[in-house]
Amino acid sequence: MTERPVIGIFGAGKVGTALARLLVDAGYRVxxxxxxxxxxxxxxxxxxxxxxxxxxxxxxxAEARIVIVAVPFGKAGSVPWPAFDGRIVVDAMNYWPPVDGNIAEVDDDPRTTSEQNAARNPRARVVKSLNHLGYHEMEDDSLPAGDPLRRALAVVGDDDEARAEVAALIDAIGFDPVDGGALAHGLALEPGHPAFGRELSAAELAALLTPVAHLAA
Structure with missing residues (x-):
């Protein structure tokens, strides 16, 4: 069996701790x-x-190969992005104006929030995932591979290898990964967009991501 990478989680709130439990149970060092x-x-x-x-x-x-950022979106600037050179960074955050307030520079930026975060360190390998699933559903909906009721989670990013590594992690914690292509396609995963918060199979989620891919092309 291939040794699993070390996973780092920034954020010890409900999302971060739920992910930590799943990852530890799956055999990762967290x-x-x-x-x-x-x-x-x-x-x-x-x-x-x-x-x-x-x-x-x-x-x-320094030690984690995959870093999951699971802090409130408004605190994204407090994360040490310059330290993530070469690291796979999973943006699991959501911009929630009712919670974060309206942030003018975010609202006025045509890029997705993950593209904005990726610009904080262009040498980091940013992937968007895990944000379109509620923390209370992470453990409840985790199922073994092959289960017909298994829920799907999308992985989007501009680095093919980074997407593949995060997809393997998602499979290991009990979900079917769906490769959604470029980071710009993460629009479908954000609050108010088609895939956010919905229980979908891999085929259903892939179909929702396809029109977004056409728009972003």
Missing amino acids: LMSGSPRQTALDLLVGVVAPGAEVVAPEVLA
Whole structure:
């Protein structure tokens, strides 16, 4: 069996800890970093995500091959993007104006939010995924490979190898990965767009991503 890559998760909230539990159960080594203002992070992670390791952000960036960013969108700027050179970075965030407020520079930018985040470090290999699934559904909907009721999750990004590695991770935690192509196609996965929050099979999700691919071409 091929050794699984080390996974880093920035954000120890409900999304980050749910993903950590799934990944630890699937046999991954999981490193986590949270807000520097969050007290007793070691205790929290030990209780809600046993098996995950709390480390400093610089250690996570250095040791993890795949980094999942699962902080509130408004705090994306606090993530150490310059440290992610060469790393596969999964943008699992969502821009929620009711929560984040309307951010003018985001609203006025024609790019998807993941393209905007990718511009924070062009040397990072940014992939959009895991954002169109609620944290409460992550463990409830995880099913073994081959189960006809298995839910699909999309992977979009401009790096083919990065998409393939994240697809393998998604399969390992109990979902059918769907390759959605370029990072710009992540528009379909954002709040208010076709795939967000919907329980879809791989075929259904692929069909929803196809028109977005045509528009972005």
